Amino acid sequence: MKPLRLILAAGILILCIVILGSCKGHGSDSREVSSDPSVSGEGGFPIRYCPKWQPQAQFAGFYMALEKGFYTQYGLDVQVQKLLPSTEAIDSLLTGSLDIIHIDLLGAILANSEKTRLVNIGQISQRNAMLLIAKKSPKMNSLADFEGKKLGIWRSSSNLITEAFLKEKDISMQLVPIDWSINLFLQGAVDVINAMRYNEYHHMLQAGLKEEDLLIIDLHEMGCRIPDGGLYVRPEFYAEHPEQCKAFLQGTLDGWLYAFSHPEETVDVVIAQMHKAKIRANRAHQTWMLDGMKKNVMPSAAEMGILKREDYQRALKLLQQEMDFPRDMSYEEFYPNGAK
């Protein structure tokens, strides 16, 4: 086992050097759209990718990279795949119908079992935006008041962080699995609901709830410093196409930088994508979301795209302690880029 790992690590190292060499020419102007006819999407390396969710500003970097041709510039032909209802992205990745997926860190670590492996090729979101929200009342004033209450919690893998957080804080709640709707909470059918600050929380404000009437528990601020969305591939894919993985990350990050410096244009592009997908869109919400994503994706320019060792260790430890995760995977194995 050990020689195999060494060979793998050496191989990755060599590949990284090659990739670095090949990327040298891009530098700071890498965000500019190339007009070089030799670099075209059609002739590029095909990548089948699926965002975590429907089009919205949460994936603005990806849509702007597509829109501005950054992927093409890096020699990729990115094909957006539509996820079938009731299908987990991880399953599609593992079955080989997707090359790159965008899922949460905890979900990705948890997916690593005896049989399956996922490799992080870039950590997009540097902090989670998870909130637990309740309507304020005399009996609902702090986190401790959550004890025994009904919690509307997503039935997707995004709920892991909430469950782990509650266990860590030793709070027992009645979990009511929900989809994306906040109506259960608005109707009072649940006392507490999980929400992303950049998304569901703003939906609540747009449904007439007032910030001052809400008890908001921010998991990150409560010490649960686990990043969420990142880009994942199968180890085999990474081993075969490390340059393309790097290129995809770079193109996506360029897309985000462009989005943050051109918010109006970005919101236009995102809304156009939403209309194309026939889903509801309003500008105020997408602007709010883009602004929220900036805090998650780019706390500082130096941190963009990197899975920090301490974040990984913290996530792994949380899963091991609170969710009985049995494995002890190394940082380098999970995030080969971190081996440099």
Add this chain to the structure above:
Amino acid sequence: MAQNKTNRSLAYQLISFVLTFMLIIFVISILVTRILYSKIMLDIQLSNMRHLVHERIYLIDGILFKVESLAKMARSVTADYHLSDVEKETMLRTLLLDNPQVHSICLADNVFKGTQPKVMYTVRHRFMQRDVSGLDYRYQDWFQIPHSIGKPYWTEPWVDNQGKGEMVISYSMPLYDKGEITGLLRFDIELKYLQELTTNPSNFRIGTSFLVSSTGTLVAHPDLDLVMNQSLFSLAQEYDEPSLSRLGSAMIAGENGYIKIGGKSPFKNSWIYYQNIMSNRWSVGVSIEESVLMEEVNLILLIQTMTSILIFLLVGIAIYARALSVSRPLKKLAEAADGIGAGDFDAEIPLSDKSQEIVTLAQSFSAMQKSLKGYIQNLRITTEEKNQIRGDVIYASEIQTKLVPSNVEHPLGIKELRAYGILEPAGDIGGDLYDYFMIDEDHFCFVIADVLGKGIVAAMAMTMVSTLLLSIAPYYKKSQELLLELNKFLSRNNIESNFVTALLGIIELSTGILEYSNCGHLPLYIRKMDRSFMKYAHTHSTALGVFENLDIGSDTIQLNTGDEIVLYTDGITEAMNINEEFLGLKGLEEIFSGLPMPNPENTAKSILDQVHEFARGSTHKDDITLLVIDYKHPGIK
């Protein structure tokens, strides 16, 4: 004469005054109209909006209520354990086919015992039924919320992908068996149907209707870009318009009322009336842009403004015409006055006019014209008379001038004497007199007299004195005798009781003895060859013509060769300078001291010149008479 620029015509003044006043009234009137009409129109339009909202609510709530009733009826049937599943489904099928408002029905009974929900709907009036696959439905609002709260629930709009795939709203109610929820029954209404009910044109010609769900989402609105994309709160945020947020809060709280929305949102500058729908706590609103709301007010104001302008013009024209009719006779009067001023006293004055004031003015003017005419006539006669009198006076003056001797070097051919006289009347004729003549071959008589007063009477008296002296002189050799006779005559015939001062002297040429009498006259001076002079101030009686029995004396003086006798009247001594000071005897004597050697002509002219010089600038004027006689001038030898 240049006309003052501030002088404006009567028409201009009337028009500017009246129109300014009217303008103020019109502006006030328009403002008051705008304020009052705005309020009235706002009330009317808000009332219309309320009716429109009621109409919409009546339609929508009617459908919702009907669907609720149908659902409740269906629930009763499904709860009837006597009926088989096939019979229950048949009933639901009939209900669906008979009620086109019901888009689809979902029966999710006994789902917790493994039964899959069934969706029933129609396609072109054909009944369709399909089982719902999977368990995702359990996390949809229509299932999860009424199941959780145990009560019927109207959902927000959603797309039923397991049914016809259209956007619907659903009335979903729990099914119970022995107190336990066994499943749910769902009745769907197509959202498009509600949208049409909301936005279809109304009997009310204004207003935009919209439908807001219980989360503030715009469910129906003529602007399809807003529908299902925006909530009132998202618009409030996007357009930074807090009033939209207030509207959203009020609508989802189930309140009714009006609100004015400003800003730049799709509801900008609009009034909105809103009222909630009882069945599902949604809310219907009607918005009307304020400009539309005020259209009629603006139309009224436009009409009012146009009417005002028309009235302005008509009043202006009327005033102008009236002012012209007033100023025309005034102008004629002015022309007549100019004519009269130029001497045309027969200029016609228009006496008829519509205006009483103008007629009165014209009558006054006519009366003045007549008075002026009479006055001028009298003046003409008087002037003619005066001219005639003046002609007489000039003639009398000529006669008087001829009565005094003409100045020749040797008067009456007498070689022993030289004489020079000056008579300068204050007017055309005077009351002063000087004269000289020979009584016989050796006796030369001279006289100077001053009749009290001036003018015709004085001149007549003077003429009488002159004529009388000439006629009686040959009979008397003594000065006092002559004067006594003269006094008697004057006393008897002096009608005006004028008295006369006179100094009369008789020189015996052979001896040079001067015998003279001074009757109230000024002193006599005799200038000597050495330029000294003698003053003889003693009078021998009072003035003549007052007392008939007057006693008159006389004196004699021996004249020496070259002696110059200077006689004068009070015109000399009472000459007045600019400071109203008389020349007096003292002044005359000062003149004497500056005179050259005796020579009657030079002496008389020098005295007269210096008296004139003294009196320069003074308005006082009296007759001036001077007579200077010298005796046996050395030059003669």
